[in-house]
Amino acid sequence: MKTLILGTIALALGTGGALAQDVVRMGTEGAYPPYNFLNDSGEVDGFERELGDELCTRAELTCEWVTNDWDSIIPNLVSGNYDTIMAGMSITDEREEVIAFTQNYTQPDPSAFVALDGMEPDLEGGVIAAQANTIQASWVAESGATLVEFATPDETIAAVRSGEADAVLADKAFLEPFVAEGADIVFFGDDVLIGRGIGLGLRQSDTELKDTFDAAIQSMKDDGSLNELLEKWEIGATF
Incomplete structure (x- = not known):
């Protein structure tokens, strides 16, 4: 299973094995437990922090976390302040007019x-x-x-x-x-x-990064580890 997972991600990454950028900046709100929050040390924590770190590990990406207020989280993604949104954001048609989403990593909650x-x-x-x-x-x-x-x-x-x-x-x-x-x-x-579940938001032009995270999410669905995280954080139905 591990070989199949890594092979799938490698296809998404392409022959170069890495994306053009050195660091992928993961944008979140840090104020929506259990999805994301700031712990006592002031660090991003929660279901999406644990999930995001695992996705980056599987995709062999170096990632860092950035917090941003909810009301400007999409504009600041589009303007380049960070590269993804992992903030309990449901996939909707209206949002897809502005940004792209990976496949969902939660069921409609x-x-x-x-x-x-x-x-x-x-x-x-x-x-x-x-x-x-x-x-x-x-x-x-x-x-x-x-x-x-x-x-x-x-x-x-x-x-x-x-x-x-x-x-x-x-x-x-x-x-x-x-x-x-x-x-x-x-x-x-x-x-x-309401909605179609929660996904990872990206700029519409970042198709390679989207494919990379899609492959990593699918690998976690395939091996059951995503369901384990959903159960650990008591978030909705499993896949």
Whole structure:
């Protein structure tokens, strides 16, 4: 299996065995656990850090991690501040008009509503918080409810607790620790499936780099190691 995996990646890399750039800069938000966050040492951590490091190892790439605010993460990729986005970013048609994506490395993850315990929020006509420029924000905007957007996911939780919003819609994996740790907020209503799973974002011109990461992701699907990471970090369904 190892020989087949390395052979597949070698085909993606081409006969030269390496990409033109010496270092691949991996852009992430660092504020969306369990996908990505900053640990006590101030270093990028989480599911995507572990996954990204393994992908770079399999592809024989030297990678370094860069953090960037969510609201400018796509523009700064396009402008060349880093070379990839690994930030819990769902693959959507709208985003594919601007950047390219690898194949997905998670299944479509359920989104969920969280509201104050004891409240009965109007999910169809009430005020729903979501992080700006996310698939959840787009879904709320099209649902008929009043969307209120925030720059960071933590601010959406604060908006519910302060009464500024009736509920928040976000990835269920992100919301679960808040529900488990706080006695004041609970899941409400049905889960919502949005998007086509999460992929690694790249500039549309970086076709060789895309092929390289596609091959590495596929190798992890083939040998089961991607499923092991998904289970370790308790993220959605396995492949």
